[in-house]
Amino acid sequence: xxxxxxxxxxxxxxxxxxxxxxxxxxxxxxxxxxxxxxxxxxxxxxxxxxxxxxxxxxxxxxxxxxxxxxxxxxxxxxxxxxxxxxxxxxxxxxxxxxxxxxxxxxxxxxxxxxxxxxxxxxxxxxxxxxxxxxxxxxxxxxxxxxxxxxxxxxxxxxxxxxxxxxxxxxxxxxxxx
Numbered sequence: 692x693x694x695x696x697x698x699x700x701x702x703x704x705x706x707x708x709x710x711x712x713x714x715x716x717x718x719x720x721x722x723x724x725x726x727x728x729x730x731x732x733x734x735x736x737x738x739x740x741x742x743x744x745x746x747x748x749x750x751x752x753x754x755x756x757x758x759x760x761x762x763x764x765x766x767x768x769x770x771x772x773x774x775x776x777x778x779x780x781x782x783x784x785x786x787x788x789x790x791x792x793x794x795x796x797x798x799x800x801x802x803x804x805x806x807x808x809x810x811x812x813x814x815x816x817x818x819x820x821x822x823x824x825x826x827x828x829x830x831x832x833x834x835x836x837x838x839x840x841x842x843x844x845x846x847x848x849x850x851x852x853x854x855x856x857x858x859x860x861x862x863x864x865x866x867x868x
Contacts, residue, residue, distance in 0.1 A: 715838035715848070717855045719863055725824065725831045727864035733769050734776035735761075736823060745784045755846055756782055756818065759853035767861055778831065781821045786840060789815050816840040818852050822860070834859055 735757060740747040746756075760780055761771060795807040815837060822832040836852035 715836050715852055715855060717834060717836045717852075717859050719832065719834040719856075719859045721832040721860075721863050722829070727831075730777040730831075730864075731769060732772035732776040732778075733764055733822075734772050734779045736779040736781040738781055745786055752784075752845065752849065755849045756784075756853070759850045760820065760857070762850075763853045763857035767857055776825055778822045778824055781823060783819045785817045785819070787815050787817075789813055814840040818849075818856070820856050832860055832863065 746753045760782070765771070789812070791811040791813065793809045793811075795809065816839075817835055817837040820834045820836075821830045823829065824831045834856040836856050838848060838852070841848075
């Protein structure tokens with residue numbers, strides 16, 4: 692009986708670890724016809740945020756995202772433009788409530804076994820970043836970072852997202868054909 696109880700406890704702990712270690716995922720797409728080697732300076736697009744935009748009333752995280760992107764780009768050799776930049780950055784945030792269902796069943800099926808189902812609700816956030824060519828006003832690169840949202844360490848997660856996005860941008864745009 693103690694072994695069964697220990698298995699239950701280990702199963703629950705493993706399930707919690709899986710939830711906690713869900714890493715941010717990053718995806719990107721870009722215009723392969725653009726000569727990115729000439730893109731050295733950047734700025735931020737003027738964005739009018741609607742009432743349904745999560746950043747409309749959240750100036751704190753809006754500033755964090757902007758600062759994180761600027762910091763990561765300058766760390767990778769790009770410069771903020773004092774006049775006309777080569778590209779501008781626009782970004783958006785979406786959130787979605789999700790469920791994580793864990794089924795911890797053991798023993799023979801039906802009447803003799805035991806079943807323990809755990810449901811955990813969490814929020815997933817996505818940061819979408821567009822790099823727009825100033826000359827053509829076309830999106831030349833788009834990156835998306837997704838991960839769980841928690842008020843704890845939100846600044847750290849924003850910085851990590853920006854780091855991963857800029858790393859992906861550099862990787863995408865320095866590929867040799």
